[in-house]
Amino acid sequence: MSPERTVIHVLFFAGKSGRPIVLPLTDAYEAVIHPPLEANKKNPGTLQITPSSSADGPGKLEVASFTTLYGENGCGKTEMLLGLCDGLADRRAQSKVGMLWENQQGLQLSCGTFLKDVELRSELPIHRSDAVAVPDFSTVFYTTSPFEKARRGRLRRRGVRDVSPRFGKDVESELVAAFSAYPYLKGRVDFVGKAQVELKLKPVSLLELVTVYGKSKQANYKSTDPTLRKRIQDLDRDASPEAKFILSFAVLDCVERLRDLDTHELIEALLEMVQDHYLWLSNLLSSNPPVVDSLSENSLLNKQLAKAYQALKVSQLLFADVNSWRRSSSLAYLNEHVGHHIREHEQLIGEVSHLGLLHFSFKQLSSGQASMMSLYCAIARAFGEFERESQDRLMLLCIDEGEMFMHPKWQRMYIDSLLKFIKEFGSLAKRTHVFISTHSLIIAADTPAGRLFDLDNQQLTNAFGYTPKQTLNSVFAVGDFTGEFNLQLLTKLSAVLNREDQDPQSIGHARQIAGTLANDELRRHVQQQLNVLIGSEDAQA
Structure with missing residues (x-):
């Protein structure tokens, strides 16, 4: 049965190395790109598409799809997010992003430039044509990183919405977006209502x-x-x-x-x-x-x-109750006095803010607090603009390490809060595809089942139910949670306990190390073992 709304099943994208990447967004189909049998031939290979045998995830998401990207520094996470935004914002024949999607006419395939000559192998009825009308996307990019400014500027000129915060002495935000996010945030973390803000009207000469x-x-x-x-x-x-x-x-x-x-x-x-x-x-x-x-x-x-x-x-x-075109107060106070006015005239006030005549900024926030506020304000702004577009349009929301600067306590809420906030925008959520990137163990383990994409190996993985140790080992390929500095001390302690190093100076150092162990029970046990070991050595002497 054909879906009532367009469903994007797979995205195809050229990775940093030039190799094609297959990004499944649903569990409905499996797509595999096979390279040509003989490397010296110009044949681009074959694309095989089959029905998937995978089961759906345990919980239905309120968004069209959700994917978490992870990989080592330099593997191309940010580049991939920017590339996806670029490719989907410019859906012409030369787009670098391919797509398998389904609508009332059935399965449709657009390969993009890098797979345009690929041979399609499938028993499924798939319509493939360069003239096919591809789904229309609004693409949004957010990052707290100060890098990639030049490329982000180029993408803005190509239609990508860059809603990344402007960090400086204060963190600037868009006024209407801030007051769209405030009702959701005010009861979740204590600092939000007390956050100091500045609002000023500033004409241009x-x-x-x-x-x-x-x-x-x-x-x-x-x-x-x-x-x-x-x-x-x-x-x-x-x-x-x-x-x-x-x-x-x-x-x-x-x-x-x-x-x-x-x-x-x-x-x-x-x-x-x-x-x-x-x-x-x-x-x-x-x-x-x-x-x-x-x-x-x-x-x-x-x-x-x-x-x-x-x-x-x-x-x-x-500014009716102040004597200038500048006011500073808590966000809660500002919401109480002018919040109703902002929401009543949000379109016109949004235009004034967008033109740079109305400046709204958060003051005296920590980097983590600023990161949280700017993220939700940016998303509210993106959905405010998305709401005024065609009801057939889809959104690609890319968030590059949005949890940066956040305490682990807030990282635990990150994905859940993000999805619940997007749900606040009703039917728009069902048309939104979310991509996030992360280096966080907590966020990797909290990603919806089967939606963790390993960029190094270019495949979906699953960390649902993993312990921190398992996430560290299986997802991030790190063998030990202990860092190199403390690992060297523990190795010296272990060598003494295992009688591999019986030098008196090493034994004395081991006793010092044992005395600083954080776990009380472990510390007492190790100290007892060292006392037994030292007594045994004294008896032998």
Whole structure:
């Protein structure tokens, strides 16, 4: 029976070494890529797809799929997440990501560029065509790592949403996203309600708007006559904050939504408005309501100024009970006083925040607290944008070591809290494929059964029910939990107890080591064994 909604069964991806990686997202089918029998031939090999004999996991997830990637440093986890985002954001024929999916028309296969010539072997009715309409994805990437900034920037230009936090003195977040996440977080960890935040409205200077977004950057400003240049400088210095905000929003919103040609037209009209109404411009824009239609004959500029005024009215209410466009308080206090207003006008406030005019940041948080807050705020932001898209669209949410900086106590809650938070977004969760990467034993062992992907060996594994020791050995291929520093001391102690080293100095060192053992029962037992050993040596002497 065909599914009501599109189901992605397998992703195919070129790994760091160039070898194709098979990423099963469901247990329905097994896909294996066989290399050509003779390595010197150009034949790319065969792709074999068969029904799977594997059983479904013990618990149904609220998301479309969940996969945890693990592997040694340098194995390509981050590169793979970025590559998946890139490949699924740009689903054209040259995409590097292949896909096996199922819809009401049956099984469909798109191989991507690196498997385009592969021979398909399957007894299943699979439709394979370069012209097939592949599922549409919204791709989201999150990381707390300061690296990969350049590549993340390139992917943003290709349509990937990079919602990674901006760490500095304070941790910046998107205001609406923070207040979407707050109701979920406030009862889970004590610090959330008490977290100190800062909110400020900060317009952009008129000079910057003209020079950055003019027809040829600075040419628009430099080519103007000295009188106009001085008027621009004077307005930057003396105009009211309200006038500066309206001009900032009008230009930046145009840049965000419209073509460069429209932006150039708007800047030209704005310069004419400054030239014609310089003496009264600040007062005219600051009046309630502002005088808009008489300021310019350009309909685009008038429309943008009117929209900017609406944005100003909504934004000012965030500061109605303070005497400036800046406020600092606890997150709980801010939620009590303006939270209802933010949720009521979340779209317009979100636009102001997105344009960089409304700054919201967490202050005085530890790195672990900042990591938790930024993660959930980023996810809320991604789902807020996802909610406004097509109901047929799918989301790929990639979180690169999101547990970084978190205490093990919080790591234990990481996957459960993540899935429960995504569930809060209702039907959107069922269209969301989640990929996370980790180096954490706790998170590897807490991954849903059969959803742990070993990137070094390129296969799914299972750590469900493993003890910490088993996870360390079987998942991370580390033979001993003890680190190298303490292992050397324990080895010296063991050599004395096993009578492999009977040097008096070594025995004395062994007694010192035994006295520092953390386990009381073990410490007493080892000390007794050493006393027996020393007594035996004395008797023999």
